[in-house]
Amino acid sequence: MNATQEKLKVQLEQAIVAAFGADFAGVDPILVSASNPKFGDYQANVALSLSKKKGLQPRAITGAIVEKLDVSEICEPPEIAGPGFINLKLKTAYLEAQLNDIQADPRLGVPAAKTPKREIVDFSSPNIAKEMHVGHLRSTIIGDSIARILEFQGHDVLRLNHVGDWGTQFGMLIAYLREVYPDALTTANALDIGDLVSFYRKAKQRFDTDAAFQETARQEVVRLQAGAEDTLHAWKLLCEQSRQEFQIIYELLDIKLTERGESFYNPLLFGVVEDLEKSGLLVENQGAKCVFLEGFTNREGEPLPLIVQKSDGGYNYATTDLASLRYRIQQDEAKRIIYVTDAGQGNHFAQFFQVARKAGWIPDDVELVHVPFGLVLGEDGKKFRTRSGDTVRLRDLLDEAVSRAYADLKTRLQEEERQETEEFINEVARVVGISAVKYADLSQNRTSNYIFSYDKMLDFKGNTAPYMLYAYARIQGISRKGDINFKELGNNAVLLEHETELALAKYLLQLDEVISSVEQDLLPNRLCEYLYELSKKFNQFYDRNQGVQVLEAQEPQRTSRLILCDLTARTLKLGLELLGIEVLERM
DSSP states (O other): OOHHHHHHHHHHHHHHHHHHOGGGTTOOOOEEEOSSGGGOSEEEOTHHHHHHHHTSOHHHHHHHHHHHOOOTTTBSOOEEETTTEEEEOBOHHHHHHHHHHHTTOTTTTOOOOSSOOEEEEEOOOOBTTSOOBHHHHHHHHHHHHHHHHHHHTTOEEEEEEOOBOOSTHHHHHHHHHHHHOGGGGTSSSOOOOSOHHHHHHHHHHHHHHOHHHHHHHHHHHHHHHHTOHHHHHHHHHHHHHHHHHHHHHHHHHTOOOEEOOGGGGGGGHHHHHHHHHHTTOOEEETTEEEEEEEEEEOTTSOEEEEEEEOTTSOOOHHHHHHHHHHHHHHTSOOSEEEEEEEGGGHHHHHHHHHHHHHTTOSOTTOEEEEEEEOOEEOTTSSBOBOTTSOBOBHHHHHHHHHHHHHHHHHHHHHHHTOOOOHHHHHHHHHHHHHHHHHHHHHTSOTTSOEEOOHHHHTOSSSSSHHHHHHHHHHHHHHHHHTTOOGGGSTTOOOOOOSHHHHHHHHHHTTHHHHHHHHHHHOOTHHHHHHHHHHHHHHHHHHOTTTSOOSTTSOTTHHHHHHHHHHHHHHHHHHHHHHTTOOOOSOO
């Protein structure tokens, strides 16, 4: 709910009390944005619910409320419509005053959180010695956007990369490393084993076909857990090699993260089991230590256990997640912990959240949120893979998007007979390609699967990054053409006359409502939808057939319309930055 809607809601609540008495204090006026401009800007639907309580016809209820309603500073006189709706149309003078107020505000009228919190966003989380693939795309992009929005709102955000850097697979990898690169374990030089995925596959092949190698790998796991110096050295080399590969992707995507892998919590696992035993939650089942869960059953209908210590004394993902959760609450002092993972892990999070609550580890003022997302599908509707059936490497996917953007731009330049430097073409291709991938993902409701299509995401028409980037660049083009410095427009007054000016102004003033909703619901697609609609409304405003003249207009309309252009560009830039997308001054 934006600031204007909040004011109107308060006024309606007061009018309800004035009309029907204190017993009706707190009644929700059910104020929503009007579905059709002909009904005004907002519509209150409270009369239908109040009529039952008062035993009056809805229109009689509406009449009594409107008689006590004073919204003269904000709206035209309220209108009663249909069976008892209150239609409210914002005054042009009010809209002008609101726009004038946000001109000098770098936050464009979006208030910061009244009570900033310590928030943790856990996202990306690749596994060491495995390459980042398209499956990591959604977690990385969605998590980054959520973190950016929370940071903008003033929250203290810790961006955590919970990498898989511990476990039995390292025994296999270290044993293979000793065989193939024995010198790497005795020299101070950095390890360079080339293609990590190929290295992992070869190690797995050895493990699956050689019993002696399997035993060696198991011994390496024991040595790793015991802290043997040479084995730890090998583990660190593998981790560092992976980090270098991950960092290339993070730099391409402009992602900032604090790594805190599974190994970080390893010393805390024993304490987790010990505390669960003290609380009486642990049950031994077939040699393993478990917590039985409510609402989860196996195929036989029996209660499902969450194993926290295996029969051989080892730990698993749930134990690590419980340890990390306790650390984040007790040491990081987080008040909201957000996990961005695929929807398939929903049960896992529900289960270990339940165990933590049963153990009393979650204070009342701490919120745990699993942010699930669907699959990335190919255009055949199946899981997105290469033609050979392999998982698509994230680096290859991003490079392909940039390459296609480059080819498209070269074609456009030839058609327009424009000459641009290779440096300019490369930069525009990079921004358009990476932005297209990000926006295509973020513009979907994250809970759904979506079809990955380079052609659609790179299209300059429709709800795409190129469409948004072009709208922003178009406004900068107005600045260059008219030799206008938007920053020097000062505090000149906005004057709204044309219907496209009014439509654009009203939409500009909805930014705070959109960002507030994403902060709460963690659905970045709502911000994408807003930016797309804003771009359309700007293009209608600037359209020569249905819109207005800007540079050719007479004063004071000229300056007023330039201010509208500037506010639109600033809103687009801010919104795209919150999605992790760069803008271009020129395309």
